[in-house]
Amino acid sequence: MGNAATRREAARARNELIRAKAAVCAGPAAGAPRFVADVMLGRLAKWLRIAGFDVLYSNRFSDDELVRISRLQDRVLLSRDTRLLVRREVKNFIFLESQDPLTQFRHVIESTGLSALPALLTRCLSCNRILVPTEREKVRDAIPPFVYSTHARYKSCPGCGKIFWAGTHRDAAVRTLRDLLGGIADIRA
Numbered sequence: 001m002g003n004a005a006t007r008r009e010a011a012r013a014r015n016e017l018i019r020a021k022a023a024v025c026a027g028p029a030a031g032a033p034r035f036v037a038d039v040m041l042g043r044l045a046k047w048l049r050i051a052g053f054d055v056l057y058s059n060r061f062s063d064d065e066l067v068r069i070s071r072l073q074d075r076v077l078l079s080r081d082t083r084l085l086v087r088r089e090v091k092n093f094i095f096l097e098s099q100d101p102l103t104q105f106r107h108v109i110e111s112t113g114l115s116a117l118p119a120l121l122t123r124c125l126s127c128n129r130i131l132v133p134t135e136r137e138k139v140r141d142a143i144p145p146f147v148y149s150t151h152a153r154y155k156s157c158p159g160c161g162k163i164f165w166a167g168t169h170r171d172a173a174v175r176t177l178r179d180l181l182g183g184i185a186d187i188r189a
Contacts, residue, residue: 014082018095021085032118035108036061036069038079043101045078048108049125050173052118056128063087078108102180109181117177117187121170124157131155131164139163 034054037045038061045057055078056069063084070077070092077093079085085095094111096104109117122131134156140148142163151165177187 014086018085022095033112034075035078036075038066038081040080041078044104046125047101047105049123052120052122106180127159129157129159
């Protein structure tokens, strides 16, 4: 058996082990779960934040840090990394086999058993903090003049300072989530 065949066999064995382990760990969470996502899942982390989930993500987290954060903060570890998920200390996780972030998102929702998304567009997409309503006049110099003249309500991130408003991207995100979840979860926009 060559190296490639040996690697494929080892990967197949890890996948089987992870699926068996996931079946034991499976079950819907009480309330909205909190997540920590590995380096391969940045786009998924953004979609989960759009939906209102608390998702820690950094492309600098090591595997050891991911496991530690998951355990200490009672967060569901989201990963595609079979070598990470076979570790004995990994208990609460969702194994994502798809490379597509929207397919991954649907898998997370199905795995958690949620019937509604937490709170659409209430988290910073960059740093995960809860957005706070911000007075229109306070953002005047920080946003394009057209946006200021066409929008009355704004939110800002107390962590990174980014400013958010309900532009066309909001409608597109809501439409995408409604199409994707098609009846498995309520979307309150």
